[in-house]
Amino acid sequence: xxxxxxxxxxxxxxxxxxxxxxxxxxxxxxxxxxxxxxxxxxxxxxxxxxxxxxxxxxxxxxxxxxxxxxxxxxxxxxxxxxxxxxxxxxxxxxxxxxxxxxxxxxxxxxxxxxxxxxxxxxxxxxxxxxxxxxxxxxxxxxxxxxxxxxxxxxxxxxxxxxxxxxxxxxxxxxxxxxxxxxxxxxxxxxxxxxxxxxxxxxxxxxxxxxxxxxxxxxxxxxxxxxxxxxxxxxxxxxxxxxxxxxxxxxxxxxxxxxxxxxxxxxxxxxxxxxxxxxxxxxxxxxxxxxxxxxxxxxxxxxxxxxxxxxxxxxxxxxxx
Amino acid sequence: xxxxxxxxxxxxxxxxxxxxxxxxxxxxxxxxxxxxxxxxxxxxxxxxxxxxxxxxxxxxxxxxxxxxxxxxxxxxxxxxxxxxxxxxxxxxxxxxxxxxxxxxxxxxxxxxxxxxxxxxxxxxxxxxxxxxxxxxxxxxxxxxxxxxxxxxxxxxxxxxxxxxxxxxxxxxxxxxxxxxxxxxxxxxxxxxxxxxxxxxxxxxxxxxxxxxxxxxxxxxxxxxxxxxxxxxxxxxxxxxxxxxxxxxxxxxxxxxxxxxxxxxxxxxxxxxxxxxxxxxxxxxxxxx
Amino acid sequence: xxxxxxxxxxxxxxxxxxxxxxxxxxxxxxxxxxxxxxxxxxxxxxxxxxxxxxxxxxxxxxxxxxxxxxxxxxxxxxxxxxxxxxxxxxxxxxxxxxxxxxxxxxxxxxxxxxxxxxxxxxxxxxxxxxxxxxxxxxxxxxxxxxxxxxxxxxxxxxxxxxxxxxxxxxxxxxxxxxxxxxxxxxxxxxxxxxxxxxxxxxxxxxxxxxxxxxxxxxxxxxxxxxxxxxxxxxxxxxxxxxxxxxxxxxxxxxxxxxxxxxxxxxxxxxxxxxxxxxxxxxxxxxxxxxxxxxxxxxxxxxxxxxxxxxxxxxx
Numbered sequence: 001x002x003x004x005x006x007x008x009x010x011x012x013x014x015x016x017x018x019x020x021x022x023x024x025x026x027x028x029x030x031x032x033x034x035x036x037x038x039x040x041x042x043x044x045x046x047x048x049x050x051x052x053x054x055x056x057x058x059x060x061x062x063x064x065x066x067x068x069x070x071x072x073x074x075x076x077x078x079x080x081x082x083x084x085x086x087x088x089x090x091x092x093x094x095x096x097x098x099x100x101x102x103x104x105x106x107x108x109x110x111x112x113x114x115x116x117x118x119x120x121x122x123x124x125x126x127x128x129x130x131x132x133x134x135x136x137x138x139x140x141x142x143x144x145x146x147x148x149x150x151x152x153x154x155x156x157x158x159x160x161x162x163x164x165x166x167x168x169x170x171x172x173x174x175x176x177x178x179x180x181x182x183x184x185x186x187x188x189x190x191x192x193x194x195x196x197x198x199x200x201x202x203x204x205x206x207x208x209x210x211x212x213x214x215x216x217x218x219x220x221x222x223x224x225x226x227x228x229x230x231x232x233x234x235x236x237x238x239x240x241x242x243x244x245x246x247x248x249x250x251x252x253x254x255x256x257x258x259x260x261x262x263x264x265x266x267x268x269x270x271x272x273x274x275x276x277x278x279x280x281x282x283x284x285x286x287x288x289x290x291x292x293x294x295x296x297x298x299x300x301x302x303x304x305x306x307x308x309x310x311x312x313x314x315x316x317x318x319x320x
Numbered sequence: 321x322x323x324x325x326x327x328x329x330x331x332x333x334x335x336x337x338x339x340x341x342x343x344x345x346x347x348x349x350x351x352x353x354x355x356x357x358x359x360x361x362x363x364x365x366x367x368x369x370x371x372x373x374x375x376x377x378x379x380x381x382x383x384x385x386x387x388x389x390x391x392x393x394x395x396x397x398x399x400x401x402x403x404x405x406x407x408x409x410x411x412x413x414x415x416x417x418x419x420x421x422x423x424x425x426x427x428x429x430x431x432x433x434x435x436x437x438x439x440x441x442x443x444x445x446x447x448x449x450x451x452x453x454x455x456x457x458x459x460x461x462x463x464x465x466x467x468x469x470x471x472x473x474x475x476x477x478x479x480x481x482x483x484x485x486x487x488x489x490x491x492x493x494x495x496x497x498x499x500x501x502x503x504x505x506x507x508x509x510x511x512x513x514x515x516x517x518x519x520x521x522x523x524x525x526x527x528x529x530x531x532x533x534x535x536x537x538x539x540x541x542x543x544x545x546x547x548x549x550x551x552x553x554x555x556x557x558x559x560x561x562x563x564x565x566x567x568x569x570x571x572x573x574x575x576x577x578x579x580x581x582x583x584x585x586x587x588x589x590x591x592x593x594x595x596x597x598x599x600x601x602x603x604x605x606x607x608x
Numbered sequence: 609x610x611x612x613x614x615x616x617x618x619x620x621x622x623x624x625x626x627x628x629x630x631x632x633x634x635x636x637x638x639x640x641x642x643x644x645x646x647x648x649x650x651x652x653x654x655x656x657x658x659x660x661x662x663x664x665x666x667x668x669x670x671x672x673x674x675x676x677x678x679x680x681x682x683x684x685x686x687x688x689x690x691x692x693x694x695x696x697x698x699x700x701x702x703x704x705x706x707x708x709x710x711x712x713x714x715x716x717x718x719x720x721x722x723x724x725x726x727x728x729x730x731x732x733x734x735x736x737x738x739x740x741x742x743x744x745x746x747x748x749x750x751x752x753x754x755x756x757x758x759x760x761x762x763x764x765x766x767x768x769x770x771x772x773x774x775x776x777x778x779x780x781x782x783x784x785x786x787x788x789x790x791x792x793x794x795x796x797x798x799x800x801x802x803x804x805x806x807x808x809x810x811x812x813x814x815x816x817x818x819x820x821x822x823x824x825x826x827x828x829x830x831x832x833x834x835x836x837x838x839x840x841x842x843x844x845x846x847x848x849x850x851x852x853x854x855x856x857x858x859x860x861x862x863x864x865x866x867x868x869x870x871x872x873x874x875x876x877x878x879x880x881x882x883x884x885x886x887x888x889x890x891x892x893x894x895x896x897x898x899x900x901x902x903x904x905x906x907x908x909x910x911x912x913x914x915x916x917x918x919x920x921x922x923x
Contacts (some may be wrong), residue, residue, distance in 0.1 A: 056824055059731070080830075088827030095825075100818040103837050105916060115826045150916040166826055447625030450897050452859025455877065459893060462881030463633050539750050543863050546752050547878050562753060569756065570764055580753030588748040595744070 003207040004030040004053065004174050009066035011045075011052045013278065020278035022048045022061070024231040027305075030174060033205040035197065037222035037239070039212055039254075043275045045231040046211045050176045053209070054093055055083050070174060089119040092167035096179035098159035102151040108135075108162050109147035112169060119170045134165040138195060157188035161195070168200060175200055178211045193221045215254060219243060227251050230276055230286040233305060237312035247314040249291045285317070293318060345596020348531075351589030359405035368396040370403040370556045379572040389574040391564065397574065400556040401582045407557045408586060411468065412537035415475035416530050422476070423483020424519075424526060430484065431491025431522075432514050442488065445481035453478045457540055461549045471550055475537050486529050490522035497521070528597045535590030542583050558583050611918060615908045619901055626897045627679070630890050631672050634662070637886070644884050645688055658688050662887075684891035689883075694891040698873065702895065704774060705872035708865065709857045711788050712795035713850070720800035721839075721846070724807025728815065729834060739804045746801020751860050755794040755867040762790060772869035791868040795860045799853055806849045810842035817841070844914055851907030858896055 011023040023045040030036050038046045051057045053068050055075060068075040070091055078086070087093075095101045102111055112131040116122055122130065128147070135143035138161040151159060160180060167175060177196065181189035200206035210222060218225050218239060225242055227235040227250065235248040246252045273290045276282060282289055288298035295317065303315045339346045374394030382389045388398040430441040448456070453475075460474035494500060495518060503517050542559030544550030551557035553564070558579045565575030637644050642658040650658075663671040678685065684694040723742070726735035763771035769790050775783035814820065815838060823833045862874030869875075877892040912918045 054825055056821060084827050084829055086827065087825055093822075093825040095818060095822060097818060101822040103819045103823070103841065105840050105914065106837070114828060114832070118826075118828055118832075152917055163822065166822075443621055444625060446622050447629055450622055450626050450855075450900055451893070452855040452862070452896065452900070454859035454862050455874075455893060455896055458862065458877060458881055459633055459889065460636075462884075462889065463636050463886065465638065535748065542750055543752060547863065547866050548882055549878070559750075559752075562756070566756060569760060573760060576753070576756050576760070580750065580756065583753065584745075584749045587750070588744070591744060591748050 002029040003032050003071060004209070005067075005069040006030075006049070006053065007067045007069070009049065009052055009068060010064050011048050011057065012062055012064045014060045014062075016279065018279075019062075019064070021064075021281075022231055022278060023052065025066070026228075026231075026233055027066075028226055028233065028236065030207040030209055032173075032207055033201050034223040035201060035208040035210050035221050037210050037212060037218040037225035038228060039215060039218055039225055040228035041213060041275050043277075044228045046213075046228050047178055049228075050093065050178050050209065050211055053176060054087065054091065056087075056093075085119070088115055088167075088172075089170040090173050091176075092170075092172035092174070093176040093178065094160070094163045094167045094180050097183045098156050098163050099151070099183070101163050102159060104151050107148050107150055108154070112147075112162070112166055115166050115169050130169070131165075134169055135162070137199060138162070138165045138168075139191075140165075156184050157192065160184065160188075160192055164192070164195065164199075168204075168206075171204055172200075172206060174207050174209065176209045176211070179213070180210070181217065182212070182214070189217070190220070193217065197221055227254070230281055231278075232286060232315065233313075234287065234316070235312070235314045236305065241310065241312055245310075245312070247308065247312060247319060248287075248316050249293050249318075250287050285315075342596035342600050344592045345600065348589045348592030348594070348596055351585060352593060355405060355586055355589065356409065359402050359409065362399065362402040362406075366396075366399045366402065368399040370400050371395065371554050379568060379575075381572070382574060388578045389572065391561070391572070391575050392568055397561070397578050400561060401558065401578060403556040404558040404561060404579065404582070405586065407468065407551055407555065408538045408541055408583070411472055411475060411541040412534045414472035415479055415537045416534050418472065418476035419479025419533070420483050420526065420530055423480045424487045424523070426480065427484035427487025427489075427526075428491055428514055428519060428522075431488040432495060432510070432518065438488075441484065445484050448477065448481045449485075453536070453540060454543060457544060458547070458549055461544060466549060466552060468551065471541060471544060475540050478540075479533055479537075482533065483526060483529065486525050487522065490525045491518055494518055494521045524597075524601050528594050528601065531590050531594035531597060535587040535594070538583060538586050538590070542579075611912055612905070612909055615905060619904065623897075623901060626901075627676060627894070628672065630893050630897070631675055633893075634886055634890060635668065640664075641886065645886055661685075661688075679894065684894065685887040687885060687888050689885060694888050697876065697888065698891060698895055701871060701873045701876050701892075703777075704870055705858070705861050705865070705874060706899075707777070708788060708791055708795065708861050708870060708872060709854070711792035712799065712857060712860075713854075715792055715796035716799035716803055717850075719796060720803035721807050723800075724804045725811050725834065725839065727804070727808045728811035736808075739808055742797075743801050743805040743808075746797050746804075749797070751794050751798055752863045752867050754797055755791065755864055758790050758794055759867075774870050788870075791864045791870055794867070795857060795864050798860060799857060802849060802853055802856075803846070807842065807846055810845040811838055814838045814841045840914065844911065847907060847910050847914065851903055854903040855900055858899060 006026060006028050009023055009026045010021060012019040013022050014020075026045075026049060028036070038049060040046050048057075048061070051061075052063050053075065055078070057063070063076055066076070070086065073082075073086065075083070075086070075091075102108065109128070109131055112134060113124070113127045116127045116130055117124075120127075132143055132147060135146060140146050140158065140161055146154075151162075154162065175196070180196070181192050184192065196208060196210075201208060210217070212218060222239050224237065225239050226233045227242075227248065229250050235242065235246070235251045242251065243255065246255050276286065276289075282299075284300045285291070285294075285298040285303050288294040291298065297317055301317065303317050303320070305313045305315045306319065307313050308319060372395065374390060374396075376394065377386065377390050378392050378394040380386050380390040380394070386396050386398070388396075388401070390396055391400070426441050426445070430438040456478050457471075457474045460477060461470050464470050464474075499521075500513060500517050503513055508517070541550055542557065542562070545557040545559030546563045548563070551560050553560060561579040562576055562583075565572070565579065569576045634641055640655075641662065642655050642664060643650065646654055646658060659665060663674045666674065682695065684698065686693050687697065720742075723735055723739050726733070727739040730736060759771045762768045770787050771790075773787060775787045777784045820833065820838060823837055824830075858874070861872060862878060864870070865872040865875040866878055873892050873895055877889055877896075880886075880888040880892070
């Protein structure tokens with residue numbers, strides 16, 4: 001059953017006097033109780049997908065085509081009031097840098113409580129009790145005292161736990177996590193991912209869209225994964241099958257860069273060139289200038305996502 | 321004929337180019353250039369002397385003869401405004417000139433040497449900045465004298481710490497740059513490092529500040545003259561004209577409106593130029 | 609508390625330098641200060657008395673010591689013409705200046721902060737354009753001229769406010785506020801020009817911070833996002849600028865009190881300077897510098913109240 005359904009999403013940025021597509025014709029479904037990874041190099045448009053779903057795009061960006069449904073609600077058609085009601089209650093998000101995600105001038109307690117009071121009909125005492133319980137749930141020691149502490153008194157890992165507590169405070173159906181562990185060191189990373197898995201996915205059946213450039217993270221917690229390149233999904237499937245049998249040359253390259261360092265960061269050393277900028281994307285398959293298997297036809301024809309015999313989806317002429 | 325048309329076309333194209341670069345700076349510079357040209361040559365084209373009285377037409381409203389009216393002595397206000405600009409601009413140029421030279425020298429030394437030198441220079445600057453500009457200028461002119469030279473020096477005293485602070489800041493920003501380090505490694509002397517390598521790269525913010533302070537100097541001169549501590553009658557200073565006009569503002573409102581507008585336009589010109597230059601220097605902060 | 613004490617300590621050298629500067633002003637007068645102060649028709653006996661009072665026959669550093677000693681005991685010297693103590697003069701004048709500056713500060717905040725916020729949250733809108741215009745014209749128009757224009761419009765043409773004169777607060781509150789409204793507005797325009805710019809840019813800067821995205825992502829209503837979180841964060845640079853600009857208000861008061869015939873410290877400085885009654889002017893300047901330093905301290909305290917990090921470090 002699908003919780004969040006993204007249909008043919010296209011998002012554009014206005015830059016240098018023209019509208020440029022950052023996300024082109026992206027479709028996927030997020031199911032109840034699964035973690036779906038959205039993976040790609042920086043600049044591939046994965047965060048733009050997240051902001052499009054949240055409808056929190058910057059003022060120079062817009063959704064130019066497609067729809068996003070949260071169960072029966074069309075998010076792309078919702079007005080600001082409806083969106084504000086949905087955000088934080090049915091649809092939540094956490095961000096990459098936990099140290100800057102909280103307002104440094106307000107206590108952590110205030111920031112949890114204001115969220116609860118915004119969405120739930122609670123008085124101050126009830127909200128405080130609830131906030132306390134949430135901090136304990138996400139594993140903040142001495143929660144009672146920490147409620148009155150300011151964000152600068154927390155470490156990165158603890159801050160991300162607070163942000164998570166805020167995000168899950170109203171039992172969201174969908175959580176979007178945009179590189180939630182990139183700024184943290186590896187052990188803390190694992191703790192946070194584990195927390196998301198246990199508290200949300202297993203206990204509440206939340207669907208999580210996990211955005212990352214890190215295939216290690218995908219292998220650790222995701223059920224399914226969508227690989228994005230230059231604004232498009234190029235491959236989609238179960239984590240197990242994609243890791244054992246990557247089809248798209250780009251996915252193969254991503255995976256090849258993995259074992260050497262354990263984690264792929266930033267640029268891919270064994271693929272020549274860089275992600276093309278929004279302004280000069282190549283015609284045809286957007287990956288062809290960097291692809292070792294490129295054929296003449298790749299220059300002209302844009303490959304569509306097709307389902308293969310074993311249920312994986314891939315956009316590449318090699319599998320047509 | 322043809323050559324001249326080409327020249328005009330080229331001039332227009334160049335002006336348009338400047339306009340495109342920064343509208344604000346262009347308009348500001350235009351105001352300043354036009355006003356300066358008009359005031360510098362006023363004796364060549366004005367039919368009136370600034371202190372020529374016309375007892376047949378005191379407090380005359382604007383007419384074709386007196387475009388902006390006359391004051392209580394029948395003196396032509398437009399003429400007096402244009403002569404008044406001479407004093408404003410003289411005070412502005414003089415004070416900004418002195419203030420800039422002294423301030424840049426002090427700021428450069430403070431930023432370059434740091435440590436004790438920095439403190440010896442900058443702490444007294446803090447003291448000068450503990451007074452509102454106008455209070456300091458009022459005191460200096462009041463205690464020392466009301467000549468235009470004292471006025472220029474008094475405003476310059478206010479400006480030295482401002483220029484010094486800006487220059488010190490921008491010196492600190494470039495003093496560790498590679499090209500400075502490189503020159504140092506090649507054995508350049510302190511003086512050479514400061515004048516050849518740091519000064520040219522650190523001066524831009526100072527020049528922007530100078531444009532804004534030109535405007536403020538015009539305001540200060542007119543304020544001083546307005547309260548009677550600056551230019552003395554019968555010299556045509558904009559602030560003095562304004563203060564004289566107060567007694568007649570009901571019968572002859574142009575006597576107060578014109579000089580005030582004149583001050584505002586000149587100050588606006590320098591502010592526009594300063595803002596425009598600021599945007600050019602720091603495009604990311606445009607409009608902030 | 610320790611934080612505030614630290615700031616106070618930093619201000620001491622400035623205070624010292626300021627006193628030296630004010631003291632030296634009298635020595636800048638060309639000729640015999642006693643003669644200048646008393647005028648040409650002064651008797652030799654009077655001159656001798658004034659010279660003695662000012663300590664003119666002592667070496668300069670002793671003169672300064674004597675003067676500073678008196679100042680620290682609250683003796684700001686006297687008006688040698690009326691023989692009145694300067695403190696008595698100032699105690700009447702100071703409340704006027706303080707009321708004027710505080711009222712214009714309040715007006716400027718009321719005008720500039722909402723406008724600046726609106727300009728930042730709706731770029732390109734009417735508020736944005738208005739704030740650009742205010743930011744430009746507010747600092748280009750001389751305040752004494754603006755005051756005269758306001759008198760022309762509101763006093764002479766519309767007869768809504770008095771053009772001059774001062775109604776004591778304790779006699780008639782409404783009359784007092786009416787007599788202060790135009791001068792305070794005049795002063796407020798220049799300050800709000802600076803304030804609207806800094807508010808706009810501070811809010812724009814805060815709006816780009818990550819925590820704002822998170823506040824929106826958690827569905828907080830926009831009003832709370834802006835007026836609670838963004839404004840509180842933006843208020844740190846805003847308060848700094850207000851502190852820095854307070855000197856501008858005190859300076860502006862000198863001129864505006866003159867335009868509206870308000871009997872404040874500014875007008876006192878101007879009229880006594882014109883009369884060359886210098887000891888009174890010195891005292892007036894001391895008061896202005898002292899006010900300025902108090903404002904600086906207040907700014908630091910507000911700073912600490914706004915920012916938990918500074919507060920935390922101080923205890």
